[in-house]
Amino acid sequence: MTTLLERSIEYLKGVGPKKADLLKKELSIFTFQDLLMHFPYRYVDKTKFHKIRELAPDSGDVQLRGILRRISAMGEGAKKRLVGRFRDETGVIELVWFRGVYYLENSLTVGAEYVVFGRVNSFGNRLNIPHPEMEEVTPENTVSAQTFAPVYPSTEKLNTKGLDAKGRRKIMQVLFEKITPADLPENLPEYLIKKFHFSSRYKALKDIHFPKSQRDLDNATNRLKFEELFFLQLRLLQLKQRRKGAIKGFVFGKVGDNFNRFFKEKLPFELTGAQKRVIKEIRKDLGSGVQMNRLLQGDVGSGKTMVGLMCMLIALDNGYQACMMAPTEILAQQHFQSITEYVEGLGINVDFLSGSVKGKKRRGAILEKLASGETHIIIGTHALLEDPVVFKNLGLAITDEQHRFGVKQRARLWKKSSPYPPHVLVMTATPIPRTLAMTLYGDLDVSVIDELPPGRKPVTTVHRTENHRLRVFGFMKEEIAKGRQIYVVYPLIEESATLDLKNLEEGYEAISREFPLPEYAISILHGRMKSKDKDFEMARFVNGETQIMVATTVIEVGVNVPNASVMIIENTERFGLSQLHQLRGRVGRGAEQSFCILMSSFKLSNEGRERIQTMVRTTNGFEIAEADLRLRGPGNIEGTQQSGILNLKIADLARDGKILQNAREIAMRILDKDPKLEHPLNIPLRVYLEKNGQKFKGWSLIS
Numbered sequence: 001m002t003t004l005l006e007r008s009i010e011y012l013k014g015v016g017p018k019k020a021d022l023l024k025k026e027l028s029i030f031t032f033q034d035l036l037m038h039f040p041y042r043y044v045d046k047t048k049f050h051k052i053r054e055l056a057p058d059s060g061d062v063q064l065r066g067i068l069r070r071i072s073a074m075g076e077g078a079k080k081r082l083v084g085r086f087r088d089e090t091g092v093i094e095l096v097w098f099r100g101v102y103y104l105e106n107s108l109t110v111g112a113e114y115v116v117f118g119r120v121n122s123f124g125n126r127l128n129i130p131h132p133e134m135e136e137v138t139p140e141n142t143v144s145a146q147t148f149a150p151v152y153p154s155t156e157k158l159n160t161k162g163l164d165a166k167g168r169r170k171i172m173q174v175l176f177e178k179i180t181p182a183d184l185p186e187n188l189p190e191y192l193i194k195k196f197h198f199s200s201r202y203k204a205l206k207d208i209h210f211p212k213s214q215r216d217l218d219n220a221t222n223r224l225k226f227e228e229l230f231f232l233q234l235r236l237l238q239l240k241q242r243r244k245g246a247i248k249g250f251v252f253g254k255v256g257d258n259f260n261r262f263f264k265e266k267l268p269f270e271l272t273g274a275q276k277r278v279i280k281e282i283r284k285d286l287g288s289g290v291q292m293n294r295l296l297q298g299d300v301g302s303g304k305t306m307v308g309l310m311c312m313l314i315a316l317d318n319g320y321q322a323c324m325m326a327p328t329e330i331l332a333q334q335h336f337q338s339i340t341e342y343v344e345g346l347g348i349n350v351d352f353l354s355g356s357v358k359g360k361k362r363r364g365a366i367l368e369k370l371a372s373g374e375t376h377i378i379i380g381t382h383a384l385l386e387d388p389v390v391f392k393n394l395g396l397a398i399t400d401e402q403h404r405f406g407v408k409q410r411a412r413l414w415k416k417s418s419p420y421p422p423h424v425l426v427m428t429a430t431p432i433p434r435t436l437a438m439t440l441y442g443d444l445d446v447s448v449i450d451e452l453p454p455g456r457k458p459v460t461t462v463h464r465t466e467n468h469r470l471r472v473f474g475f476m477k478e479e480i481a482k483g484r485q486i487y488v489v490y491p492l493i494e495e496s497a498t499l500d501l502k503n504l505e506e507g508y509e510a511i512s513r514e515f516p517l518p519e520y521a522i523s524i525l526h527g528r529m530k531s532k533d534k535d536f537e538m539a540r541f542v543n544g545e546t547q548i549m550v551a552t553t554v555i556e557v558g559v560n561v562p563n564a565s566v567m568i569i570e571n572t573e574r575f576g577l578s579q580l581h582q583l584r585g586r587v588g589r590g591a592e593q594s595f596c597i598l599m600s601s602f603k604l605s606n607e608g609r610e611r612i613q614t615m616v617r618t619t620n621g622f623e624i625a626e627a628d629l630r631l632r633g634p635g636n637i638e639g640t641q642q643s644g645i646l647n648l649k650i651a652d653l654a655r656d657g658k659i660l661q662n663a664r665e666i667a668m669r670i671l672d673k674d675p676k677l678e679h680p681l682n683i684p685l686r687v688y689l690e691k692n693g694q695k696f697k698g699w700s701l702i703s
């Protein structure tokens, strides 16, 4: 039997098949429950009235009370519109409708008193209100009964089919005439409701749609936000708990020669405290008999590669192979080179595979050695995921700069070994705000390298506009005279690729004129170049044969040229914050003072300016990530789009960090004491999760 809330939306009085179709198509509202859970995105305070005389072009939404003096249809055909004159005791304003002209002309009463609600628009130097909501003031419909009116996300189609703000409110009202508290059983345990003074679930849901006061609204919002984040965390933590119980892993019980010899004979520097701590955390996982799924977060330059390498050596010590996967050819090559150098003389075979490895014979040889176990460590791009790539015994898979990999690709990794999936270490340099990490990776273990190697000087960052160009050139010359190298980076986005490329080429020419041969040599690098040419140019710059690298963001990820100490970013306003942070991370890797110059046009949007100011103010990746989250919202943070996790109904990860933190801690405490939620007091939790658990399915494959 279907419960009331499971009923199909067309059976709600006033909806019917046509509107139901629209609700399904436009808003994915299929059932009573869906409608109930589709919350207003704002409210209109209907207790307050504006005076016409006080209205200004920026007044926004206003509510007026007065008399409709006149209406007249004007124009013809598509331009036909209805214009009304509306008056209160302070003045007159025009109301305009472009749709539903005939209907409105017949249903509005000239001379009657109305409450008018809408958004002020300025037309020339006159004000009007397009498509206002009109409510006639009648004895039954006293305005004093009005409080906060909900406004729902809508679409053009819905608006024209009677499901505009007023129509939506109407069907919500009908819904609430049907729903009783019994239809909305409590899903939080009594002790939580008491502790936080939450409203009941029924009251919270009713108040979120029809609050009678600001206080009711705040209480409802609080409870529903908590509820949403709490169940999310409860579910994620349960998944983690279950995975730990169910998915066995290879046991890497010992640390042997490879690790120890490397540590004593090869390690070129002292590990930082954070690196040591993280290696310990990983070692513990690897020895536990449970498959590791760990996210390693560390700001650019914090030394993640070394941690990855040392973990791979532990895999080798236990007789297993290891792989490291990077998102770009250049980065994979660099890892290959540096790791080959690091382990030289230890008898470890390191190999490389990417799409650019051509020739059947060459590829065949690589694959054969991998399958036979002759290759101990393989480094490459996502080519490593392809089917012909077979390992003898892959024990540890590391992916670098994780956000470039799709969920499916990562799942393929799991199938590369048996009987257990390999241990997985995901390394990312995109600092993810804590709140987001808790949600996105709530079921993973997270290690953080929160310390940079000693002796790093923070990059000095400045903002410059076009009129400083000559001085910037002068500064570049000084730095080159000191033997340093310089990046000049241009934005390149898919949609305006041709124009961007032209920008880059013009920039390259201007720089070539200013820095002529033979005194100077310049490299250029962009995504349209052949892989071979890219590598050639990159190599020239790495070897110090060129002093300036003019490039698009292909250099963004992971590339390491310690002698490069100046990063000049062109059209800075077009880059996102996390990208800017990544780019700046390319310098400041050596012992020298490094500089980042953010070039932009003089005119900037507020958001663009704030991004630049953030970059100038701080070099802390987490602080930058928080700012990014605040400015752009969680849906736009790299790595989150495909996850689908962030379709939150009411909570906002950018603003509700505290609630999230709280919800997570409480969820942890409850699961600690009662892992299966069997305690009588926790039954509402289990019942609710069992009913609503479906939508959480598949999250554990995020890694």
Ligand code: ADP
Pocket: 269, 270, 271, 272, 275, 298, 299, 300, 301, 302, 303, 304, 305, 306, 429, 453, 454, 558, 560, 562, 589
């Ligand atoms: P990221 O975390 O951005 O991947 P890398 O692994 O590329 O950072 O390391 C950046 C640089 O710091 C490399 O040149 C690396 O050799 C160096 N490095 C790593 N760990 C240390 C350390 N403990 N002390 C000094 N230098 C280090």
Ligand code: MG
Pocket: 304, 305, 400, 429, 558
């Ligand atoms: Mg790196």
